[in-house]
Amino acid sequence: MTTNSQQQASKSQDAKVMNPADPNPSARQGNPTLKQKPLDLKSKLEGQTRYLHDLNFPGQLVGAIYRSPLAHARIKRINVDKARQVEGVLAVITADDVPNHKYGPTKFKDWNILARNRVLFIGDEIAAVAAETKEAAEQALALIEVELEPLEGVFDPEAAMAPGAPQIHEDVELNRPMKVDVSRGDVEAGKQKAAVVKGGRYISNRIYQGHLEPVGAIAHWSEEEGITIWAPSHIPYRAREAYAAGFGLPEDKVRIIVPPIGGSFGAKYVLKVHVIAAALAMATGRHVKIILDRYEDMITAHPRVPLTFDIEIGADAEGNFVYKDLTVYADAGARVYWSPNVIATACTRPDNIYHFHNVKSTGYLVYTNNSPTTCMRGFGNAEMLFAVESVIDEIALELGMDPAELRLKNIVHAGDTTLHGYRLDTCNLEACIEKVKELSGWERRNELPPYRGLGLAVANHVSGFRAIDPRFDGSTAVIRVKPGGFVEVETGEIELGQGMSMTYARIASRVLGIPEDGILVKSGDTGRYPFGIGTLASRSTVMGGNAVQKAAEALVGEIEKLAVEALGEGAVFKDGVVQYSGKTYSLGDVADWFRARHAGEELTVKESYVPDTELPDATYFGHPSPNYPFAAHVAEVEVDPDTGRTKVVGYWAVHDSGMIIHETMAKGQVLGAVAQGIGWVTMEDLIVQEGRVMNPSMMDYRMPGAKDMPDVQVHFVQEADPHGPFGAKSLGEVALDPVPGAIANAIAHATGRRGYVLPLSAERVWKSLQDGR
Incomplete structure (x- = not known):
């Protein structure tokens, strides 16, 4: 039995420093500036970040891939005997040496590990080599003998759906794995009300993501642990699931460790190179590293999905929209990556910006013999808004209305439930339009000199999307107090340069009242950290941020309970320290109190955030995101009539992303998005002819540089959203979504x-100027 005096003595002892080995206990009192490992940005600036290319293991082998030179062909014969005899070569594998399970990252299971019977695009993977040196691997590739029987290819989505077109996957009729049908209201009735109808065929091209870090992977196999893959994937748990299915393994036999990612923009979700590295590791029992050079990456690139839009929008004489009619054709390439989500987004999301009243959208996702395509920043929304915002400007021109006023007349507002079921608890799009007009001097639009123009476009996006994984939504965070008082945050979301780690550190810092540099955010290991859907659909700030905030708040509660136990009633945790009877105790003391009571364990809490979202139904109606960001952009351009060259000379971006947690990083997101958009609209084009990339080098694929950038003014209209951490909404993709429309409208x-x-x-x-003369 313990007496009250004994309990008080215990509390007094807890109030003292509990670690007799601590050489300087007094330094831990109060609210110290905790110095630990550098945060993500500091590490990168100082050159301390170790990317995949920098990682090496003892006995590591070099992997290389033999790829098809033809877009469509039957494999008649493969002979790898000579390749296997090359000195230093430990394995040469073909489809006969690997499992033959259909798998893939979506419900369309059309992947293989290596091509079996047929190749479906230029660059399709036929064989792979693991060798002691790069030279030996290249020599072995040169000695692989493959006999291919050319087959007719099809490279245009509409041609691929035609009767008699070459069938790419035998179980898919008309080469069409997916059709989207969306209908709200009565489009035909809307057409009867229309006084003005504008539209046409708009085409969004292939864009190479242009990430600085090359694509690659390191893999290892052991009977005890299974497959371990070091790969810069920002959806490692979904990748683990897909790869396990490909090898016929349980998921816990596949571990993915994510090194720091040197850019992705959608390119590094799930990749065949990861799987092939794993297959070579299984064949050799050693680590195998594959790094694609830029040429190999670009000839087999999985670019932004090219989309063709046949669009028509009608308005009455007063400028009220009365219908929108749309057909979309999407080129999936030879297998499905994330193109289904892209076409579904294109067919629906812009309808949640305006009151169109009556809409009909039909989308066709189509296989071709082009390299598989995937998502890129904007995920179908930016592409679709290029067409929608262009048509709206044409309607304004026909009606003699200011394009900004036409938009203001038709946009959604806070409190609305949109045509497809999005519930807008906050929406400051009107304020964004008014502010961007003010900042850009919109009133001078009709006074500009010849060949100078101002263009406006607006956008929306999501903060996570419920249909990304219909099984579950949300995010989980673990937060712990380490010996010495450092704080670690673990998350299943992935940092890929967007500032997620700094944002999570700031969220935890605000809750706990400690400096940000005393918090280390960890993620990127399916064997160590909480499950996460991943960094896509602009979900990391709201989904992961809410989980971090929730975990930090729970930690505060646990600290206060522990402090009362250790010190007595009246102990509180405030401003990063425990306060009791005029004294303060640091998190280092808190860590000691907990460890003394729990056999040396660390004070740890784990919390999950599950949003109140609604999975869209078969008609695409639902509330898929906790909240929705909005934006209005204006571009000013100058066009040289003698050359057609467009120079963007001014740019203004106004955003409703709720409360901004880290303004410097937020502005950086917008600036980067504007740069990407300028490149996309004015110069970038991954040219593909008959399935072959014609410009597979950065010398021939023009991307914008510093001199292509105008002065960009960024402004945030801030209002706390009830569903975001500290009132935040997403920003990363909505920052790009309006850029193509704004620049296109300025050029027009x-x-x-x-x-x-x-x-x-x-x-x-x-050419358009010549045609107009």
């Missing part, structure tokens, strides 16, 4: 000629 205003096909390159703009 400057030249009087509408561009329908991206990019609006100098050649295309010049």
